[in-house]
Amino acid sequence: MSVININKKTKSTQSLGVGTYTFLIVAVILSVFPLFWMVIAATNKSVDVISGTLIPGSNLATNYKNLIGSTNLWQAMWNSFKYAGIMTVLSLLVCSIAGYGFEIYHDKHKDRLFSFLLLAMMIPFAAVMIPLYQMVSEYGLLNSTAGFVLPTISTPFLIMLFRQNSRSFPHEIIDAARIDGLSEIGIFIRIYIPTQKAVFAAAVTVVFMNGWNNYLWPKIIMQSNDSISMPMLIAGLQSGYVTDYGVLMLSVLFCILPMLIIFFAMQRYFTQGITGSIK
Template identity: 60%
Template sequence: MMSKGKKFFMYAFLTIFSLLSIFPLYYMFCAATNKSIDVIAGKLIPGTYLIENYKSLIANQNLGLALWNSFRNSFILTVLCLLVCSIAGYGFEIYHDKGKDAVFTVLLTAMMIPFAAVMIPMFRMFSSLNMVNTMAAFMLPSISTPFMIMMFRQASRSFPHDIIEAARIDGLSELAIFFRMFFPTMRSTYAAAMTIVFMNAWNNYLWPKVILMTNESITMPMLVANLLGGYTVDYGMLMLGVFICTIPTAIVFFCLQKSFAEGITGAVK
């Protein structure tokens, strides 16, 4: 057991770090409940203007649609991405040989070029396929990412080979081993990956802004950008929008953190 002093130090450290981390969230919350002019004056106490801010937000912007679009896009993208990348990462590691390692190294370069440079060629590609304004064009570039493949590749390294061998003797096909053995065992990795992919999908801004041009496809980050664009910015309303935009990722994280931090210790035998 830890000594009292050490324990105190540890809690103090974590508490300070946590407070620093959530301060902006607190600021956002306060701002969302205050009038624009108070926000700009730096008021740090919750106010009573929340309802008014909310009313002007929904009068100005289609909040429901943006939330729904963001949820749907992020959800579908997360599921597809996890499926494609985890099976590839598994393939790269479990069946690794010289050829696959080389391919993997080449793949890694795909994440190393700034997006601003490939955006135009990418747009040209999708427009020549008549796919502008489609969900597919929005999603395809983010389904398979070297980053996620690498994450699963690195995680597969701790997946015991005996399990695979045992399953093969039991007559399971290679695909079945992946779905029935790897998939449930690596719950913590999936949960962590899910958080990250969901967050990235949720916050994605530049590409959807260019490829999805109809009003119907507005997402939360676009909505927030709209609140910022006028000659005068209503800071109370803006911060309420930002606050609403932040909450879902926080909830997803809070729900998943148990699975990836206290998940399945001991399940791998």
């Protein structure tokens, strides 16, 4: 049987032809080019960018000087880190314990409540943003981190992710821990969390990226210059009459870099987490 398998496999090597590789390589070039162009543009003078250069230039330092001269770059970077970071911590706390709770202590009522909560996934943000804006401004939370994170700390998607992944958590371990006298919350913190690193890593990736990328919500509530986030900074830079492409693309690079680092560091977990959530 295994001999047949090996034969089949060598046969399929030959069938992966030049056409397939060409298609794949074209797809890769298309997917990388806009980012490549952005990095090149960030190092060049605006006139050189317009003339279509694809060679790294020597204008990076000048672009940087112009960028921090015309915007509050590091303030916006710090804000974005603060918003996305605090959101990640709170979101993971609230949703992991909820996902665990929905699975480990599940009964008819909790299952029903969970299906009901899933409906919230279908609510478009546009349909809640005006009342949310009114709530946030009523409680004086405009321009604040609290205002930023409150609407998205708890999401059905994340609860579902943790609930699905708790399913494979062995009940014998929980029973054994109970006999050892560990409290329920103790079991969650000391036994469950350490075994679920992959899920937590996936959740960190998803939540931090969402927080960092969010544009509509901060555009509504971050009304002071000191509180703007990176996407808002870029959007503000490009709305001027004359665009300095070098400076603009450098700001884009600053906004993308943290995401790329997280993406490369967490790539494996991201795929794993998504897979785990839909099994």
